[in-house]
Amino acid sequence: MRVKYLLFFILMNTTFSEEKGASPADPGARTWSHIDGRKIKAGIVDANSLEVTLRAPNGRIGSISMKDLGKEDQNYVKKWLQNNAKPKSFGDPDRIIEITTLKGEMKYNKPVITVYPGKKIKLILRNNDDMHHNLAITKRGKGKDLKVAQEAWKLGAEGFAKHWIPDHPDLLFSTKMADPHSSATLYFTAPKKTGKYPYVCTLPGHAQVMRGTMIVSKEINPLSELTFTSFKGSWKKIPDWNKIEPTGTDHVPSGKFDLSCSKEKDNFGLVFRGNIEAPKSGDxxxxxxxxxGSRLLIDRKVVVDLDGIHGVTSKSGKVKLEKGLHHIEVQYFEASGGEELYVGWRLPGSKKETALSVNKGPSGGNSPSGQLLIVDDETRIYRNFIEGAGPRAIGVGYPGGINIAYDANNMRIALIWQGDFIDAKRHWNGRGQGFQPPSGQAIISGTPGVPFAVINSPKDPWPKTYLRKDNAQLPPLKDGYFFKGYQLSGKSRMPTFNYNFGQLKIIDKPTPKGEADSSEASLIRTITLTGEGKDNLYFRAAIGESIELVEENTFLINDFAAMNLKSDGKPVLRDMGGNKELLVPIKFINKSATITQTISWQ
Structure with missing residues (x-):
């Protein structure tokens, strides 16, 4: 018998090699029988008509010939192949995603997955439950997952034969039904339009709780298959984890390095393992x-070593990576007192560091460990260095979970996002700690540069800068911008921004509508200009790689944000510098002009 088929012997003697990027446990494990009577618990990694590759609960990998399996196991593999067959024309997937069912809970272990538009995806549903399950991905829109599930329930006696997958216009992709302790694989190409696509188990009674969201985004999380193993103990430096009995292991729900995976506050350790995708080759x-203490390894080689007992301390390391998937491991231990873990990376040639952890930035030596600003019934203002909005940024967190960052240097709304407002820890002891990014998600970037300009025709380029005065004690320049502050009004104390453009007085009033994550979530921005009108004055409403007119005065920007414009001037869509630009000519009536701009998520 060839060495590669000594699966049962290898498993029993624990000499399996750990697969690169493998999970520490296979939730789809079942008991397999060799024809000589030996048995082992393992789950399928891959199979064909000649052999099957299995993964033991400890994560070790091995193969066995189909002819060495019992008849029941051979039939099981044949059915598995039917549920996991790859379409002939599909080719190699760009990304592999595993979703596990949680035993006895009727839930997926990943409530959110993120994919890049137009990429080929291999999605493996590993059913760890004693019940049958499937996974169906629907079109964007609130409640479409439940509509598909309700249609599935009407299948009645035909449900099992059809894997509880109905013929419904809102259904995009679906796995076949996975038997208990088995798996089903789905191959699909991600939609090109960004947004939130629900997924759901359509078996009767499952859809109310067994749901999730596939986010199609160009800002994709490079981490995949991230797991954690937790430990309890007291250490002064990172121990040999192989010599310590773990207290638990699972996939990381957030998909990022996250200390909340441990239930302990002191004297604990965490080891995270997964894959990270390098989008290009380089340093x-x-x-x-x-x-x-903490340590970061790439492809099992130490890149950053920050061991020992200490307060919040930062350290960086450089590594050359080829384009593609690489194994990443982060080890961490907490002794007592405060605990913190931040992991970030910077791509080749980029000055921007992106957080790979739930913690979105190192707090610095004397700062508190996390100062998320909570918004209750009253609007919250945060004036500081905000990433994407500049050094004179004014962050505004509205009740209901919609937030903006206003750039007072350029009189523009620089960012709009949903969810958490902002973490103030970076600037807790001053303003010189760098730029703090928003803490939420679904970030819409505003139009760069100044909002208004005088150009001879819509074909002329937009001015790069306009002179302005930063000192409020000095009068505005003749044709420059001059920020005059903001006023808070109403029960929620929402800000209205004021500035001058030359002799024109401009009032910029943003108002949120709806709750975050609802279909009504949007920002209504009313801009009022008063004074002697300027000839050939335009408002630049949007810039994007793609801007598409979807209905009268409503535009889809980068397949992510929708913008409706109301004004006396008809919007002009133009090509400029490789991008699309949306301009609005300003028409004054009785020395006044108004633009209403409604921005929403798609």
Whole structure:
């Protein structure tokens, strides 16, 4: 018998090699029988008509010939192949995603997955439950997953034969039904339009709780198959984890390095393992910031070592990576007191560091460990360095979970986002700690540069700068911008921004509508200009790689944001510098002009 088929012997003697990027446990494990009577618990990794590759609960991989399996196991593999067959024309997937069912809970282990538009995806549903399950992905829109599930329930006696997958116009992709402790694989190409696509188990009674969201975004999380193993103990430096009994292991729900995976507050350790996708070849810089010790490894080689007991300390390391998937591991331990873990990376040629952890930035030596600003019934203002909005940024967190960042240097709304407002820890002891990114999600970037300009025709380029006065004690320049502050009004104390453009007085009033994550979530921005009108004055409403007119005065921008414009001037869509630009000519009536701009998520 060839060495590769000594699966049962290898498993029993624990000499399996750990697969690169493998999970530490296979939730789809079942008991397999060799024809000589030996048995082992393992789950399928891959199979064909000649052999099957299995993964033991400890994560070790091995193969066995189909002819060495019992008849029941052979039939099981044949059915598995039917549920996991790859379409002939599909080719190699760009990304592999595993979703596990949680035993006895009727839930997926990943409530959110993120994919890049137009990429080929291999999605493996590993059913760890004693019940049958499937996974169906629907079109964007609130409640479409439940509509598909309700249609599935009407299948009645035909349900099992059809894998509880109905013929419904809102259904995009679906796995076949996965038997208990088995798996089903779905191959599909992600939609080109960004947004939130629900997924759901359509078996009767499952859809109310067994649901999730596939986010199609160009800002994709490079981490995949991220798992954690937790430990309990007291250490002064990172121990040999192989010599310590773990207290638990699972997939990381957030998909990022996250200390909340441990239930302990002191004297605990965490080891995260998964894959990270390098979008191009080159030198990558990884940063660790932790309290207490931490270590980062790429392809099992140490890149950053921040061991020992200490307060919040940061350290970076450089590694050359080829384009594609690489194994990543982060080890961490906490002794006592405050705990913190930040992991970030910088792509080749980029000055921007992106967080790979739930913690979105190192707090610095004397700062508190996390100062998320909570918005209750009253609008919250945060004036500081905000990433994407500049050094004179004014962050506004509205009740209901919609937020903006206003750039007072350029009189523009620089960012709009949903969810959490902002973490103030970076600037807790001053303003010199760098730029803080928003803490929420679904970030819409505003139009760069100044909002208004005088150009001879819509074909002329937009001015790069306009002179302005930063000192409020000095009068505005003749044709420059001059920020005059903001006023808070109403029960929720929402800000209205004021500035001059030359002799024109401009009032910019943003108002949120709906709750975050609802279909009504949007920002209504009313801009009023008063004074002597300027000839050939335009408002630049949007810039994007793609801007498409979808209905009268409503435009889809980068397949992510929708913008409706109301004014006395007809919007002009033009090509400029490789991008699309949306301009609005300003028409004054009785020395006044108004633009209403409604921005929403798609």
């Amino acid at each position: 990558y810089i990884f940063t660790l910031s932790s309290d207490d």
